[in-house]
Structures are given as structure tokens and as C-alpha cells.
Amino acid sequence: MSENLLIQLSVTILFLPLLGFFAVIFLNKKIPNMYKFELGVISLTFIATLLVLYGKLSGYIDETIIGTFNWIDFGKVPVLGSVTIELGVKLDNVAVIMLFTVNLISMLVHYYSVAYMKDDIRYNLYFAYLGIFTFSMLGIVITHNLLMMYIFWELVGLSSYLLIGFWFEKDSAADAGKKAFLVNRVGDIGMFIGILILYTNYHTFTFDEIFAQIQNGVIPFGSSGWLTAAGILVFMGAVGKSAQFPLHVWLPDAMEGPTPVSALIHAATMVAAGVYLVARIFAMLTADAMVFIAVVGAITSFVAATIAITQNDIKKVLAYSTVSQLGYMVMSLGVGAYAFAFFHLVTHAFFKACLFLGSGSVIQAMHHEQDIREMGGLRKKLPITYVTFLISTLAISGIPLTSGFLSKDGILAGTLAFGDLTGHWLIPAIGFTVALLTAFYMFRLVILTFHGKPRNKEKYDHAHESPKLMTVPLIVLSTLSIFIFYTPNPLSPDAGWFLGEWISTPQTVVPQSSAFEFMNDGTTGTSNEIIHSQIYEDAMHHAHYPAMFLSLALAGLGIFLAFVFYQWKKISADKFAESIKPIYQFSLNKWYVDEIYHYTVISGTLAFSKILHWFDAYIVDGIVNGSAALTRLISRISGLIDTYIVDGLVNFTALFSGFMGLSLRRLQTGKVQTYIVFVIFSVFVLLWVFNSI
Amino acid sequence: MLQVGLEHFLFVSAILFSLGIYGIVTRKNAVMVLMGVELVLNAANINFVAFSKFGNFGINGQVIALFVIVLAAAEAAIALAIVLNVYKTFVNINVDEINKLRD
Numbered sequence: 001m002s003e004n005l006l007i008q009l010s011v012t013i014l015f016l017p018l019l020g021f022f023a024v025i026f027l028n029k030k031i032p033n034m035y036k037f038e039l040g041v042i043s044l045t046f047i048a049t050l051l052v053l054y055g056k057l058s059g060y061i062d063e064t065i066i067g068t069f070n071w072i073d074f075g076k077v078p079v080l081g082s083v084t085i086e087l088g089v090k091l092d093n094v095a096v097i098m099l100f101t102v103n104l105i106s107m108l109v110h111y112y113s114v115a116y117m118k119d120d121i122r123y124n125l126y127f128a129y130l131g132i133f134t135f136s137m138l139g140i141v142i143t144h145n146l147l148m149m150y151i152f153w154e155l156v157g158l159s160s161y162l163l164i165g166f167w168f169e170k171d172s173a174a175d176a177g178k179k180a181f182l183v184n185r186v187g188d189i190g191m192f193i194g195i196l197i198l199y200t201n202y203h204t205f206t207f208d209e210i211f212a213q214i215q216n217g218v219i220p221f222g223s224s225g226w227l228t229a230a231g232i233l234v235f236m237g238a239v240g241k242s243a244q245f246p247l248h249v250w251l252p253d254a255m256e257g258p259t260p261v262s263a264l265i266h267a268a269t270m271v272a273a274g275v276y277l278v279a280r281i282f283a284m285l286t287a288d289a290m291v292f293i294a295v296v297g298a299i300t301s302f303v304a305a306t307i308a309i310t311q312n313d314i315k316k317v318l319a320y321s322t323v324s325q326l327g328y329m330v331m332s333l334g335v336g337a338y339a340f341a342f343f344h345l346v347t348h349a350f351f352k353a354c355l356f357l358g359s360g361s362v363i364q365a366m367h368h369e370q371d372i373r374e375m376g377g378l379r380k381k382l383p384i385t386y387v388t389f390l391i392s393t394l395a396i397s398g399i400p401l402t403s404g405f406l407s408k409d410g411i412l413a414g415t416l417a418f419g420d421l422t423g424h425w426l427i428p429a430i431g432f433t434v435a436l437l438t439a440f441y442m443f444r445l446v447i448l449t450f451h452g453k454p455r456n457k458e459k460y461d462h463a464h465e466s467p468k469l470m471t472v473p474l475i476v477l478s479t480l481s482i483f484i485f486y487t488p489n490p491l492s493p494d495a496g497w498f499l500g501e502w503i504s505t506p507q508t509v510v511p512q513s514s515a516f517e518f519m520n521d522g523t524t525g526t527s528n529e530i531i532h533s534q535i536y537e538d539a540m541h542h543a544h545y546p547a548m549f550l551s552l553a554l555a556g557l558g559i560f561l562a563f564v565f566y567q568w569k570k571i572s573a574d575k576f577a578e579s580i581k582p583i584y585q586f587s588l589n590k591w592y593v594d595e596i597y598h599y600t601v602i603s604g605t606l607a608f609s610k611i612l613h614w615f616d617a618y619i620v621d622g623i624v625n626g627s628a629a630l631t632r633l634i635s636r637i638s639g640l641i642d643t644y645i646v647d648g649l650v651n652f653t654a655l656f657s658g659f660m661g662l663s664l665r666r667l668q669t670g671k672v673q674t675y676i677v678f679v680i681f682s683v684f685v686l687l688w689v690f691n692s693i
Numbered sequence: 694m695l696q697v698g699l700e701h702f703l704f705v706s707a708i709l710f711s712l713g714i715y716g717i718v719t720r721k722n723a724v725m726v727l728m729g730v731e732l733v734l735n736a737a738n739i740n741f742v743a744f745s746k747f748g749n750f751g752i753n754g755q756v757i758a759l760f761v762i763v764l765a766a767a768e769a770a771i772a773l774a775i776v777l778n779v780y781k782t783f784v785n786i787n788v789d790e791i792n793k794l795r796d
Contacts, residue, residue, distance in 0.1 A: 671789055671791075671792050672788055673788060673789065676717060
């Protein structure tokens with residue numbers, strides 16, 4: 001396949017779902033079952049994606065294919081010089097693998113939804129929304145510049161909003177949609193400022209051109225502090241979209257949307273866009289920015305994991321687990337383990353989508369019961385769901401032979417290496433703690449849902465396995481959670497094609513003084529074979545086995561504890577919770593983050609808007625009303641002048657003329673004799689006048 | 694002995710003129726008004742003749758007096774014709790009732 005063909009195919013992939021969206025949204029009233037068109041479109045997109053994936057990885061494995069065109073040519077602009085906005089497609093291995101991941105999960109979710117959403121009143125519209133979501137997400141994946149990234153970034157925000165609030169008849173769903181949108185705005189504004197800083201200095205939005213200029217020693221406003229700021233500000237976008245602490249609050253609420261949507265958008269793809277963004281700008285991150293990112297990721301993963309332990313809603317547990325895993329990926333990028341972060345993104349996308357779709361299957365079987373305290377014993381009723389759910393749980397817990405083990409182990413090794421090289425030992429400590437917590441809460445979820453005795457007999461009796469349309473996606477996704485798709489050696493991902501051949505860490509471009517020493521040891525390769533710092537690779541290699549044993553031990557401990565508490569009931573979970581009540585409450589109430597926001601940001605905003613309202617009502621309206629009253633007064637005076645002075649003058653003239661006319665009319669008698677008298681009288685007058693002169 | 698001079702002529706002509714004017718102004722009948730006009734013209738004639746005699750204008754005054762007599766005859770003819778027509782239109786010849794000019 002030629003490069004051009006790949007570019008054209010990827011653009012086709014981008015626009016096909018948009019076509020589906022428009023077709024469905026405009027024609028669904030006229031043509032019945034319009035959703036089938038969207039299904040066809042997404043299948044076609046997936047086939048095209050397979051072609052691109054094959055073409056890229058077989059023919060251009062070490063090359064980056066870029067296709068651009070000029071979108072807007074502003075010509076000469078004062079200050080900036082000639083300004084041209086360029087759009088383009090960048091196909092590197094990361095992009096095509098992401099393309100595959102997004103489209104595969106999107107397609108599976110489409111088919112799954114056919115069964116899951118069966119009786120919904122806005123059935124066709126749902127598929128239209130899925131179409132525009134897929135379009136927006138693909139735009140983020142294949143773009144080669146920050147501007148287009150930002151545009152599609154907002155578009156996924158929009159589709160996420162539409163789908164979270166899809167059942168807007170429920171107040172909680174409508175509120176959750178609004179919350180997601182508003183919280184995301186907070187992050188997006190930071191991202192926007194970051195993009196503007198970069199554009200002001202480099203006059204381009206394109207990643208590669210920005211990196212090239214940084215490498216040539218051009219840094220924003222001549223200070224590496226600004227470079228750090230730009231990195232952190234762009235990362236703000238990821239904080240919002242990838243639900244990092246402290247903007248993670250929207251994601252658990254987003255579970256108000258339909259479950260397949262949670263699987264596609266709020267677990268596998270859109271929330272990973274933040275991680276993808278950080279991966280895209282990875283080369284320009286300074287050491288300070290990376291530490292910041294690592295710390296944010298670590299805090300997020302820890303906070304979310306501690307919350308997930310006590311939640312009782314099956315989707316809430318998975319939501320917090322997603323937040324925690326996203327924190328893992330971000331932390332991994334922060335510590336420099338780029339390849340493993342992306343690897344975890346992909347593996348997590350598959351197993352978390354599987355978990356969510358599995359939970360959807362459970363929820364439907366239980367007639368829309370989401371509380372795990374009402375479940376139990378479902379493994380006999382839902383065997384396929386149980387097995388796929390278990391495989392994915394093993395993967396997320398990091399048990400060998402699964403994909404999750406490979407990626408998670410890599411991330412932990414990365415944090416260990418980072419701690420070793422920089423002395424930030426807190427980050428690996430949190431990483432391993434989270435590994436323990438993850439295993440614990442995931443198995444708690446599995447045991448409470450599928451094991452033991454049914455706690456709600458009535459609902460249990462009515463439960464039944466989901467139709468094939470729903471179980472086949474589960475099987476596909478859980479199969480992809482097995483190691484063999486990524487590497488032949490189940491213990492070491494480095495030997496595999498995914499990390500060995502496809503994904504390599506980009507060399508950092510920031511000046512030596514502001515980069516980590518270990519990231520910048522001068523072993524820069526040519527652009528085709530970018531070599532990551534050897535010191536870091538070595539450190540990671542050393543950390544590999546300790547990390548593996550430690551994480552395995554912790555995961556095992558977590559699973560053991562989960563069995564002790566919930567399966568064998570050696571220790572009563574309730575009594576234990578009672579004995580550590582303050583901590584339990586703290587976790588159950590999600591660290592009171594929502595409450596803190598309620599009493600600070602939200603009430604602050606409300607108070608501020610009240611002040612503004614007062615200002616509006618009394619000052620602004622006062623000025624307006626005052627000027628209106630003044631105008632009225634002036635017009636009244638001018639009216640009086642008009643009526644009495646101007647009109648008075650005119651009327652007086654008329655009256656006077658009339659009076660004179662009336663008076664003088666008497667003289668016009670029409671009698672000749674009178675006139676003669678006048679003539680004679682006049683003659684006398686004239687005589688008298690001329691005489692006196 | 695009282696010499697008859699210019700002043701006597703002018704005095705007579707002034708009285709005559711005044712009577713003529715009085716006639717024109719006061720009489721209702723158009724014929725009487727015309728007669729007043731004749732008096733006024735003749736008062737002018739006396740003036741012309743008197744100035745011809747006492748002034749040094751030569752024969753001119755008397756000639757103009759003759760002209761005025763002819764003119765008066767012509768005027769009388771036309772005016773009476775007008776009066777006849779007025780009578781035909783308004784059935785009377787009272788000048789104070791003929792005030793159509795006002796309209």
C-alpha cells in the first residue's frame with residue numbers, strides 16, 4: 001500500500017462515522033430501522049481500519065506518514081507574519097494501534113447496543129450519537145496538530161454530554177451530563193491556554209514542528225519555566241478528559257448514561273484520550289512537568305482505588321477503577337515509561353470495555369438492578385458473562401498470562417526505575433499500594449456479584465444469560481486480554497512485537513538543563529530509530545523482576561483478602577468496616593470531594609452570580625432605567641416647549657392673520673362709492689404727508 | 694372795485710368739484726352719480742380755462758377744456774350704456790345695492 005492510499009483510507013475512516021451520524025439523524029423519521037445504516041458504516045470503518053493497520057505495520061513500521069493540507073490561509077497578519085492553518089493526518093504506530101482499538105471497541109459496542117438498547121424510545125438517535133462520538137474520537141487519534149486535537153477534543157466532550165444525558169428524563173442523568181461538560185471545561189481552558197502559549201512562540205500547531213523548534217533551542221519566552229507551564233497546561237486538558245484528581249468527579253456520575261456508552265466512552269476510549277494527548281506531547285515535557293504529571297497520576301490512582309473499595313453500585317466500582325487505572329497511565333507517562341503507558345491504555349481499553357459490557361449484561365439480567373448487595377450467585381445464571389468478567393478481572397489485577405499483567409508490571413517497573421534514578425520513592429510506593437487495592441476491590445466485586453448465595457431471590461430467579469449479540473463482544477474483548485496477542489513470552493513484554501517492534505519511546509527534545517538527566521544521555525538516534533535513554537532502559541530492566549514479584553505478591557494478597565472477607569467470610573466485612581468507621585465513611589463518601597466542591601466552588605459561584613445579579617438588577621438596570629427616566633423627562637419638557645412655545649407662535653401668527661383679515665374685510669364693501677371715499681381720504685392723507693415733508 | 698381774479702375761478706371750481714364729489718358719493722342712483730362726474734369734469738374745465746386766462750400757457754388750456762367736453766360726451770355715452778346693461782342685469786340701478794365687486 002502506498003503512503004497516499006493509507007492517508008486516504010484513514011481520512012475515509014474518519015468521515016464514515018460522521019456520514020452515519022448525519023444519515024441517521026436526518027433520515028430516522030422517514031426510513032425505519034435507520035440504525036442498521038450506522039451498523040454498516042461502523043463495520044466498514046472497522047474493515048478499513050484493519051487495512052490501515054496491516055498496511056502501516058507491514059510496510060512502514062519505522063516511518064511516520066504525514067498528510068497535510070492548508071485549511072485556512074490568512075495571508076499576512078500583523079505581528080505574526082504569514083499565517084496558515086494546516087490540518088493533517090499523522091499515522092505512526094501509536095496512531096494506527098489506537099485507531100484499531102477505538103474502532104474495534106466502537107464496533108463491538110454498536111452491536112452490543114442493538115440488544116441492550118432494544119426497547120428504547122430514541123433507539124436510532126442513540127446510534128447517531130455513537131456515530132458522532134466515533135468520528136470525534138478518530139479525529140483525536142489521527143490528527144497531527146494541536147488545533148485539530150482541540151477541535152475534536154471538544155467534539156468528544158459534546159458527544160459524551162449527549163450520551164451521558166441520553167436518558168434526560170431522569171434528573172440525575174441530565175445533571176451528570178451537565179457536570180461532565182462543566183468539569184471538562186475547567187481542564188479544557190488550561191489546555192487552550194497551553195496551546196496558545198505554544199502557538200505564540202512557535203507559530204505552528206503541528207506537533208513535529210514544535211518539537212523541532214524546541215530541539216533547536218527555541219523555548220517559549222526564553223524561559224524553560226514557560227516550557228514546563230505549557231506542558232502542564234496542555235496536560236490540564238488530560239486532567240479533565242481523563243478524570244484525573246481533582247477533576248475526576250464527573251466520571252463516576254457519567255455512569256448515568258447507558259452501560260454500553262460507559263464501556264465505550266467512559267472506560268475504553270474517550271477517557272484515554274487524555275493519556276493519548278500526553279503521549280503526543282511527551283517529547284516536549286520538562287522534568288518538572290513530568291514530576292507534576294506523575295504525582296497527579298499517582299494521587300488519582302490512589303484516591304480512586306480507595307473509593308472503589310467501598311462502593312456498592314457495580315458501575316460505580318468500575319468507574320472508580322477506571323479513574324484509578326487512568327491515573328496509572330498518567331503516572332506511567334510522568335515517570336517516563338511511555339511505551340508501557342500506551343500499552344496499558346490499549347490493554348485496559350479491552351478489559352475495561354469487557355468489564356463494563358459484562359456489568360451491562362448483569363444489569364439487564366437483574367432488571368436494571370445495579371446494587372451489588374442485591375446480587376450474588378449469578379455465575380450459574382450468567383456463565384458466559386461470568387467467565388469473561390473473571391478473565392478481565394484477572395487482567396486488571398495483574399495476574400500472569402493476561403495482558404494486564406504485562407502492562408501493569410511494566411508501569412510498576414517504570415516507577416521503580418524512576419524512584420531509583422530520582423529519589424521520588426513515593427510514586428512507586430503508591431503504585432504498588434494501588435496494585436493491592438485494585439486486586440482487592442475487583443475480586444470483591446466479582447465475589448459479591450457472581451459467587452455466594454443469591455441475596456435477592458426474586459430477581460435471581462428471573463435472571464437469564466444475555467443474547468448472542470451481547471455475549472459475542474464480551475468473548476472477543478476477554479480474548480484480547482490474553483497475553484498471546486501482544487507477546488509470545490507471558491512474563492516479558494519486551495520480547496513481544498507490541499513493545500519490541502511497534503512502540504518505542506520518543507526522544508525528549510527539551511534542553512538538557514530542564515530534562516531529566518537519565519532521559520537525555522545523548523544517545524539520540526536518527527529520526528527513524530529514536531532510542532530512548534539507555535540508562536532508563538537499564539534501570540527498568542533491573543526493576544523488572546522485583547516489580548513483577550512484588551506486584552504479584554500484592555495482587556495475590558489483595559485477592560486472598562477479598563476471598564477472606566467476602567467468599568469465606570472469615571472476617572465480617574461489616575464489623576471490620578464498623579471498627580474503622582471514620583476511614584470507611586471517608587472512602588464511602590468519596591473523600592468528600594463533591595461536598596468540598598459543593599461548599600467551595602459551587603456555592604462560591606452561586607454567591608458570585610448573586611452578586612452579579614444584584615449588580616445587574618440595581619446598577620446596570622439602574623443606569624438603563626435612569627437614562628430612560630431622564631429621556632422621558634427631557635421629552636416631556638421638549639413636548640411642553642413644542643406645545644406652548646412653538647405651536648403658540650404658529651397659532652398666534654394664524655390667529656393674528658385671521659383677526660387682521662376679519663378686521664380689514666369690512667373695508668371691502670364692494671360699493672364703488674365707499675372706494676371713492678377711501679381714495680379721497682387717501683389723497684388728503686398723502687397731501688398732508690407730502691406737505692409735512 | 695372788486696377785480697374778478699384767478700382765486701374766484703378756483704373757488705367756484707372747488708365748490709363745483711366738491712358738489713360733484715358729494716353727488717358721486719351720496720347719490721344712490723347711477724344716473725345721479727354720472728351727473729356728479731360731469732360736475733367734477735366741468736370743475737376741471739373751469740380750472741383749465743382760468744389758468745389759460747391768468748397763466749402764460751397760451752391757448753393750451755382752452756384746447757384741453759374742449760377735449761375734456763368731448764371726452765365727457767363720450768364718457769356719458771359709454772357710462773349710460775353701462776347703466777342700461779346694469780339695469781338689465783340687476784333690474785335696478787342703485788349703486789349701493791350693486792356690490793358684486795365684493796365677491
